[in-house]
Amino acid sequence: MSDPYSDHAAAYAAHNAVAPYNALYERPALLDLANDVAGLDVLDLGCGPGVTTAELVRRGARVTGLDRSAALVEHARGLSGAEFLVHDLADPLPLTDAAVDLVVAGLVLHYLDDWSAVLAEVYRVLRPGGRFVASVHHPLTDVRIASLEPHGAYLESYRIADVWEMAGEEVVVWFWHHPLGSMTGWIAGAGLTLTDVVEPRPLPSMADSHPESFVRLSAEPAFLLLETRRLG
Numbered sequence: 001m002s003d004p005y006s007d008h009a010a011a012y013a014a015h016n017a018v019a020p021y022n023a024l025y026e027r028p029a030l031l032d033l034a035n036d037v038a039g040l041d042v043l044d045l046g047c048g049p050g051v052t053t054a055e056l057v058r059r060g061a062r063v064t065g066l067d068r069s070a071a072l073v074e075h076a077r078g079l080s081g082a083e084f085l086v087h088d089l090a091d092p093l094p095l096t097d098a099a100v101d102l103v104v105a106g107l108v109l110h111y112l113d114d115w116s117a118v119l120a121e122v123y124r125v126l127r128p129g130g131r132f133v134a135s136v137h138h139p140l141t142d143v144r145i146a147s148l149e150p151h152g153a154y155l156e157s158y159r160i161a162d163v164w165e166m167a168g169e170e171v172v173v174w175f176w177h178h179p180l181g182s183m184t185g186w187i188a189g190a191g192l193t194l195t196d197v198v199e200p201r202p203l204p205s206m207a208d209s210h211p212e213s214f215v216r217l218s219a220e221p222a223f224l225l226l227e228t229r230r231l232g
């Protein structure tokens with residue numbers, strides 16, 4: 001089956017490293033939420049080209065990165081000394097119980113139609129007291145993207161077609177809209193406790209480098225960040 005991330009891996013990796021929504025917005029916000037990772041065992045779900053993974057390694061974590069795109073995992077291997085595995089989140093995580101202190105999932109959960117199974121797996125691989133931090137498309141603003149395609153009501157879950165330009169080609173990337181209540185329901189259902197919700201602001205440097213994006217993202221968030229914990 002065709003996968004836009006694998007089909008355009010080199011172009012996506014180059015884009016992800018410097019694109020303002022990644023480099024000046026999502027990545028710094030997710031790393032802030034991850035906080036001090038020095039000495040922690042960290043699992044990076046949907047690590048993609050591995051830029052966030054490499055930064056976690058640079059900050060002193062021992063990281064395992066997983067992604068279903070073999071081409072992006074290959075790219076990630078070139079960026080850091082983390083361990084990488086090609087893995088689809090539809091399958092159980094290839095880790096033993098209570099293996100890590102922190103699970104990170106940057107902009108990947110919105111590719112899943114249902115978070116129950118993966119969050120149950122996150123709970124299983126976290127040590128008691130461990131944290132899970134994730135960024136997803138903000139459920140209010142993704143509906144605006146949905147003006148590209150027929151879409152449903154906010155309170156429904158439905159797929160949205162996002163059209164990107166990669167390497168001069170139009171590429172359709174499908175993701176899921178889920179209302180906030182479904183996200184919090186899946187979190188509670190997995191036994192995780194929601195401890196923080198962040199609607200990030202762009203880095204101030206975006207005001208000079210990408211002023212239009214800065215104004216837009218300072219008015220309404222494109223992404224939502226969630227921190228949850230395995231308490232017991």
Ligand SMILES: C[S@@+](CC[C@H](N)C(=O)[O-])C[C@H]1O[C@@H](n2cnc3c(N)ncnc32)[C@H](O)[C@@H]1O
Pocket residue numbers: 005016022045046047048049050051052066067068069072087088089090105106107108111
């Ligand atoms: C927007 S990219 C984010 C990459 C990286 N986390 C970051 O923020 O830079 C989404 C990634 O999720 C991966 N992905 C999507 N669905 C997946 C699944 N079911 N299992 C594993 N990875 C998946 C894609 O291959 C892609 O690398």
